[in-house]
Amino acid sequence: MVLSVLQYDFEESLGYWLTMTHHAYMRAFNEEIAPHGITFRQAQVLGWLALEGPMSQADLASRMLIEPPSLVGTLDRMEASGLLERRACPDDGRKKLVHPLPEADKLWSQMIASGRRIRRRASAGLSDRELATLKRLLNKVRKNVTTPMQVKCAK
């Protein structure tokens, strides 16, 4: 078959593999957590609050690698569901601090179990060494495509 000048070898594209794998992973993860009635982004909010306690919306968005406006709706829905509440920061009038409510910790416990299940499923048949290699190569790619200004604190 004569290659057209307009053809592009998707199969050999790093972006193609990344997108395909990420898409499949997200689908599986969403199926895993759907019974708990929350979304991927809500699970991430729960995780960061469990890990680091109350924090500002700007900090939370930064840790989640999304822009602050993207977080507004997610927090709105979580607040409506009784998972968290936003309180004015006593030290800085600009900030609101996101506080998990008791229900959040219960739900996050379940998310941890889900996260471990999907992780186990995703890495089935891969040795620790291969997982380490995958992590190293993915991090290399990530650093390659990240311009310095984009590096955000994600402690």
Place this chain on the structure above:
Amino acid sequence: MVLSVLQYDFEESLGYWLTMTHHAYMRAFNEEIAPHGITFRQAQVLGWLALEGPMSQADLASRMLIEPPSLVGTLDRMEASGLLERRACPDDGRKKLVHPLPEADKLWSQMIASGRRIRRRASAGLSDRELATLKRLLNKVRKNVTTPMQVKCAK
């Protein structure tokens, strides 16, 4: 530091690396193609049409790994921009065939150049062997998280 029972080791999560890397890659890719005035999904449409010629919306969605309703808006906008047109299929009244217009091929040529640039940038410092390993490991993960019913023809 005593680990809380609510803590989850994000750094050791395959999903975390995948999401971080994919997110960074998408950001870089969007920056790369933004000057051409089209989006990632539009670029994909152009690519598949260049590769395989006119096809139904259902086939196109399948190749792009998205649900057909997700494609409607993208095609609406591309049609409005004069990049393609939808024509009724002569053989099957249910189907519409998506036909690229001349402008589409011109734009796709530019996309190929962009795709190659971002691919080169993403894989800088990685040997062919490492790229092959990354592909193999990503595909293994993708297969692990894909239930059989989800396998779609993406020839």
Place this chain on the structure above:
DNA sequence: GAAAATTCGTTAGCGCATTAACGATTATGA
């Protein structure tokens, strides 16, 4: 040959990503 099942493309509703812009607040610099 006709009824039932499936496919196709659409609309509606919802979740979530971006950028731009805005007002309120705080930090910085002269």
Place this chain on the structure above:
DNA sequence: TCATAATCGTTAATGCGCTAACGAATTTTC
């Protein structure tokens, strides 16, 4: 000390992902 710059959270507009449901057309089954 005050003007300027930056930060915070929001709204608006836009792009795009999903599922559910619908009507039209085709395929399948009996």
